[in-house]
Amino acid sequence: MTDHKDIPDLIEASKEVPIVPGQKLRDSDYVRVQRPYTLQRLTERVYWVESLVYQSTFVVGDRGVMVIDPLSYGRGQNVLKAIREVTSLPVTTVVYSHYHFDHIGDADSFVRDAKSHGKALHIVANAECVKEIHKYGDKVPLPTKVIRVPRGSFKFEDTLVEVGTPEQGHSTDNSWILLKEDGVVHNVDMIHPGQLEFDNFGVGHYIDGYEKALQELLTLDWRIMTAGHGNIGSREDVQSVLDYLADLREYTKEVLPKTELAPFIKDEMMYNWFHAHRDAVASAVVDRMRGKWGKYTGFDLVAMTHARTMYWEYYLH
Ligand SMILES: [Zn+2]
Structure with a gap:
């Protein structure tokens, strides 16, 4: 729910009008899935894009674009198309939130896209994620910058991006990526705004770790969340899962x-x-x-x- 009565709780997706924290997209998952992608502006320079129930966050900088999670199985091309709707700047940085192939399998197409713009793509991932990539046979490009766990940071142009990898949230390498200046956090496969959680909360064991990771998320300074699946998230959505638990x-x-x-x-x-x-x-x-x-x-x-x-x-x- 939004704070003011004159601000609608439900909106049509817009690449122009930034969402107000707490607002949700009116179109259901089923309606959104009928389109190649849905693009929503989150803040002045941060966008949410969803393709076939998977979501990325991207940031339009002064010289290039940073994409958090390149998606997979062809969805990455839709993310690139969505980016082209709002900027002609090249994608210069890709961040992996965690090594689950369904969220990052199309990283290669971003490497090729950067090359076509005469750029080498920077790829950022946390140290646990690198272990997982090796464990499953190096199916995605390795990061060019490795972030330490449980907390680290890196710079995208002049913006400090904070990264946290709780001991156990969804997988051992799943990280939250915080754009503090924009009030946006990207943390996928943890909650599903507007819906109940996946089977077994997407973990299957160590529910305490999952709960602690959600509590940690609420200690951070953000107001809008890319959750990976479901609607656009808010702090209330995280609290609702904690209440359910x-x-x-x-x-x-x-x-x-x-x-x-x-x-x-x-x-x-x-x-x-x-x-x-x-x-x-x-x-x-x-x-x-x-x-x-x-x-x-x-x-x-x-x-x-x-x-x-x-x-x-x-x-x-
Ligand atoms: Zn996952």
Whole structure:
């Protein structure tokens, strides 16, 4: 929600009018997915671009453009087209938020694009990301500048860009990239503004680390977020996921100790002996969550996966 009554909460995407923090795009994910890309101006010089449910942030500098996450599977070309709508300056810097190929696989096309402008592309990534790139066979160009973890920074032209890589948020190398002067943070695969979270919160284990990474995000100075998927994010969206986690935690702590394991173990399912107990606890937790969170699309698809994740958190730790 925006602060003032005369500022609409929902807007048509615009490459000209900067978004007001808290505003959301009116078009749903489904509507946006029908287009090659959607471009939204975030601030004077920072833009959000989405192509087939994946998002980049780009900054138009004085001499070139910096792109955070080059996307993949052909989407990178759409990011380049979107950039050409607002500037003819070449892309001089690409930043990898983390090594998940679906977010950075098209980096090569940015190297070629820079070359066609007579430039060598600067590529920035954190040290953990470099390890992941090697681990999976060097499928993307290596960074020309490596940022130390857990915190570091670099300069894009005259702008200081801060980078943080929490111990565990979504992957060991996933980083937030902060454009403090612009009040914009790029941190993908952590929250999905306007929607409930991915199956298992996109992590599957160590939910505490995920929660801490979200709390860390709120200690930073920003007002607009590129979340990688979903709508354009705000601080309220991060807080909403923390509230969801708190409810899930509270109900799991309440239900799990009261649900005995033995009655759920059956002769015919010894291999998967935990299934029935886990799902009995998770179902009871989901029932309690429904009142506050059931209005969100997809609640019945994902809430069980969230409750199972929290079940393991308490069962194992
Ligand atoms: Zn990812």
